[in-house]
Amino acid sequence: MTEQPIDVLIIGAGASGAAMAWSLAETRMRIVCLEQGDMMKPANYPSAGRDWEARSQAEFSISPNQRQLPVDYPIAEEGSPIKVANFNGVGGGTVLYAGHFPRFHPSDFHVKSLDGVADDWPVDYATLAPHYAENDRMMGVAGLPGDPAYPGDNAKRMPPLPLGKTGEALAKGFNKLNWHWWPSDTAITTEPYDGRDKCINLGACLSGCAQGAKASTDITYWPHAMRAGVELRTRCRVREITVDEDGMATGVIYYDGDGVEHALQAHVVVLACNGVGTPRILLNSKSIAFPDGLANSSGLVGKNLMFHPYASIMGVFDEQLDGYKGPNKCIRSQEFYETDTTRDFVRGYTLEIVRGFGPVSTAISGLQRNKIPWGAGHHRAFRSLFNHVAGMVAICEDLPEEHNRVTLDPDLKDSDGIPAPRINYTLSQNSLKMMEHAIARGSEVLRAAGAHDIFTQAPISYGGWHLMGTARMGTDPARSVVNEWGRSHDVKNLFVIDGSIFVTSAGVNPTRTIQALALYIAEQMKQRLANLFD
Amino acid sequence: MSDQDITGVAATSFTDEETQILKILVDMIIPASDEYSLPGAADAVIFADILATAEARHGPVCAALSALDELARESQDNGFTALDLDQRDGLVVEFRRLHPAAADLLATITVQCYYRDDRVMRALDMETRPPFPAGFTVDQGDWSLLNPVRGRPEFYRKAP
Numbered sequence: 104m105t106e107q108p109i110d111v112l113i114i115g116a117g118a119s120g121a122a123m124a125w126s127l128a129e130t131r132m133r134i135v136c137l138e139q140g141d142m143m144k145p146a147n148y149p150s151a152g153r154d155w156e157a158r159s160q161a162e163f164s165i166s167p168n169q170r171q172l173p174v175d176y177p178i179a180e181e182g183s184p185i186k187v188a189n190f191n192g193v194g195g196g197t198v199l200y201a202g203h204f205p206r207f208h209p210s211d212f213h214v215k216s217l218d219g220v221a222d223d224w225p226v227d228y229a230t231l232a233p234h235y236a237e238n239d240r241m242m243g244v245a246g247l248p249g250d251p252a253y254p255g256d257n258a259k260r261m262p263p264l265p266l267g268k269t270g271e272a273l274a275k276g277f278n279k280l281n282w283h284w285w286p287s288d289t290a291i292t293t294e295p296y297d298g299r300d301k302c303i304n305l306g307a308c309l310s311g312c313a314q315g316a317k318a319s320t321d322i323t324y325w326p327h328a329m330r331a332g333v334e335l336r337t338r339c340r341v342r343e344i345t346v347d348e349d350g351m352a353t354g355v356i357y358y359d360g361d362g363v364e365h366a367l368q369a370h371v372v373v374l375a376c377n378g379v380g381t382p383r384i385l386l387n388s389k390s391i392a393f394p395d396g397l398a399n400s401s402g403l404v405g406k407n408l409m410f411h412p413y414a415s416i417m418g419v420f421d422e423q424l425d426g427y428k429g430p431n432k433c434i435r436s437q438e439f440y441e442t443d444t445t446r447d448f449v450r451g452y453t454l455e456i457v458r459g460f461g462p463v464s465t466a467i468s469g470l471q472r473n474k475i476p477w478g479a480g481h482h483r484a485f486r487s488l489f490n491h492v493a494g495m496v497a498i499c500e501d502l503p504e505e506h507n508r509v510t511l512d513p514d515l516k517d518s519d520g521i522p523a524p525r526i527n528y529t530l531s532q533n534s535l536k537m538m539e540h541a542i543a544r545g546s547e548v549l550r551a552a553g554a555h556d557i558f559t560q561a562p563i564s565y566g567g568w569h570l571m572g573t574a575r576m577g578t579d580p581a582r583s584v585v586n587e588w589g590r591s592h593d594v595k596n597l598f599v600i601d602g603s604i605f606v607t608s609a610g611v612n613p614t615r616t617i618q619a620l621a622l623y624i625a626e627q628m629k630q631r632l633a634n635l636f637d
Numbered sequence: 638m639s640d641q642d643i644t645g646v647a648a649t650s651f652t653d654e655e656t657q658i659l660k661i662l663v664d665m666i667i668p669a670s671d672e673y674s675l676p677g678a679a680d681a682v683i684f685a686d687i688l689a690t691a692e693a694r695h696g697p698v699c700a701a702l703s704a705l706d707e708l709a710r711e712s713q714d715n716g717f718t719a720l721d722l723d724q725r726d727g728l729v730v731e732f733r734r735l736h737p738a739a740a741d742l743l744a745t746i747t748v749q750c751y752y753r754d755d756r757v758m759r760a761l762d763m764e765t766r767p768p769f770p771a772g773f774t775v776d777q778g779d780w781s782l783l784n785p786v787r788g789r790p791e792f793y794r795k796a797p
């Protein structure tokens with residue numbers, strides 16, 4: 104069944120798709136978003152039940168290969184030490200994200216000029232600043248202005264999340280060493296905001312916020328976008344983008360929730376399926392004109408996958424900390440963020456403090472590390488860890504390398520028969536050295552804070568939650584997939600707006616920048632409506 | 638969970654033998670404690686929750702129990718339930734060494750159910766309720782700790 108062509112088709116209702124939909128809505132064009140997952144029901148989130156920790160490890164697991172829900176697609180990832188974490192539903196990854204919400208630094212857009220590695224971005228901090236501000240207003244950001252690790256900014260912030268016992272303990276450690284720390288900017292309300300209530304410290308942010316305090320786009324952008332006329336269709340999984348003989352996109356073929364195939368024609372197609380889902384669709388959109396996949400004349404679609412290798416550094420404290428109470432995040436340190444030529448690696452990392460863990464996570468981690476025995480010793484050992492473990496993760500800048508890539512698996516398919524993405528990824532020497540440095544510094548600050556029995560993991564194997572670089576932006580069509588305002592070099596009515604377009608990854612979480620970029624691209628489109636395809 | 642939570646739990650499809658193996662094993666993972674006045678994981682209420690939870694992972698759980706029983710038959714010429722305490726202790730060490738994923742699965746289900754039991758939660762000073770909707774209180778903490786950092790000059794790298 105074919106319906107009338109629409110003006111703009113957005114594929115994916117996650118962080119970037121929602122921002123684009125809302126921004127374009129004011130044009131009064133006919134905009135439809137196709138999303139393979141469902142609309143979320145926050146009352147069903149795990150934290151509303153006694154079995155919250157068990158459910159967060161099952162149908163709300165961060166791994167699609169563990170969840171295996173009908174809306175998920177499998178990922179062949181045995182070729183990667185870091186496994187993909189995502190969520191497929193309205194809100195995308197923001198349904199499960201921690202809401203740690205830093206901006207990039209000005210220097211992050213100029214790594215080639217500053218450090219001679221990778222490439223500079225075709226946009227800079229100043230260009231994105233107004234879009235960061237607009238996104239901050241739509242999502243709602245808590246934090247504290249005045250961080251000396253950043254230039255002053257125009258963000259309107261709610262008061263920061265509480266330090267709590269954990270933040271206080273770690274802050275003392277940082278102060279002892281005279282190292283930088285600052286309350287994290289978070290996409291979590293600390294006062295009522297835009298119809299949302301404030302955070303009540305459920306502590307289950309990573310399996311969906313039943314309170315609606317965490318800014319997932321199903322409760323931030325989407326209600327506004329839909330009220331403004333955008334149509335959001337759930338359980339619609341796109342197989343491929345179709346093209347005409349002039350090489351322009353004509354729309355998509357997708358499957359509905361019953362597996363029935365549909366065609367939808369559109370004048371403009373926008374991809375917002377994240378750094379794995381987007382190259383998957385492009386590579387699966389083969390035609391005579393585009394035998395290697397759509398928008399792939401550079402051969403770079405799927406290449407340069409960046410994850411952010413994470414190191415986890417935890418310790419045991421004698422005193423009781425916050426444990427399972429409160430948002431996962433509270434403070435961060437950027438003491439080791441910028442390149443330091445005395446080190447044996449370039450670029451740097453952020454240390455994000457982790458507040459603590461619930462009883463089940465504490466027990467499982469203790470059992471796996473042989474710190475909690477099977478048998479009579481269980482209870483005493485458990486008590487020494489429960490509410491006594493905290494620490495940090497180091498989010499290390501990942502540099503682009505073409506051999507780190509997403510391809511289509513020749514055998515594995517989703518329930519609609521669409522080829523699954525395959526991930527091949529190796530950690531660079533730079534990343535390995537950076538993680539080693541982060542573990543040493545993280546252990547130092549934990550000891551300064553009074554922790555003992557420090558335990559580490561690098562990389563966090565299930566920690567592929569930042570998916571970037573696989574359809575990079577740039578001005579040179581031979582070296583990039585989309586131009587400096589997100590339009591495909593090859594297909595003039597095709598745009599990519601998700602984490603795929605990142606040129607480099609910085610050493611901070613990406614979502615605030617993904618959304619600022621989506622708003623910037625939407626703005627560029629609106630300004631050029633009369634000659635968008637020139 | 639409370640008694641009320643488990644009423645109406647459907648009968649599971651585990652055989653009596655599988656149920657018995659699982660019950661012995663979870664008691665070995667978390668036995669009752671006099672010191673802390675705590676039930677063990679084989680307590681009737683907790684075990685009913687474990688069985689119901691294991692049902693959702695029926696295939697992998699049966700495979701894990703069967704691996705344990707096989708091991709008993711291979712090394713002791715007897716099924717797991719027929720072994721004496723010392724034999725079981727030794728066998729379980731071997732099971733965890735040879736089948737770590739299976740052992741992890743059974744231990745995970747055990748702790749998932751154990752730590753949501755009313756008595757266990759109370760003993761840990763936890764309120765016997767889900768996090769939502771009441772939430773929790775987290776102290777603001779001492780914000781004066783930030784003063785030394787506030788005094789620090791800007792140190793971000795300037796862009797070209």
Ligand SMILES: Cc1cc2nc3c(=O)[nH]c(=O)nc-3n(C[C@H](O)[C@H](O)[C@H](O)COP(=O)(O)OP(=O)(O)OC[C@H]3O[C@@H](n4cnc5c(N)ncnc54)[C@H](O)[C@@H]3O)c2cc1C
Pocket residue numbers: 114115116117118119120137138139140165188189190191192193194195196197198199200201202203204309339340341342375376377378380381384568569570600601602603612613614615617
């Ligand atoms: C556990 C976890 C913790 C995280 N914590 C943080 C954090 O603290 N801070 C931070 O900045 N970031 C965090 N992230 C990352 C953050 O969620 C992502 O950066 C962000 O959501 C990416 O936005 P996106 O628009 O690129 O894609 P997504 O938000 O992933 O959205 C893509 C959407 O496209 C849909 N889709 C994909 N393929 C198809 C198809 N073929 N047809 C139709 N629809 C399709 C998907 O279902 C999905 O809804 C976290 C992620 C996870 C999983």
Ligand code: SF4
Pocket residue numbers: 291301302303304305306307308309311312313314315316317429430431
């Ligand atoms: S801690 Fe706050 S943000 Fe996190 S789930 Fe609870 S209410 Fe939501």
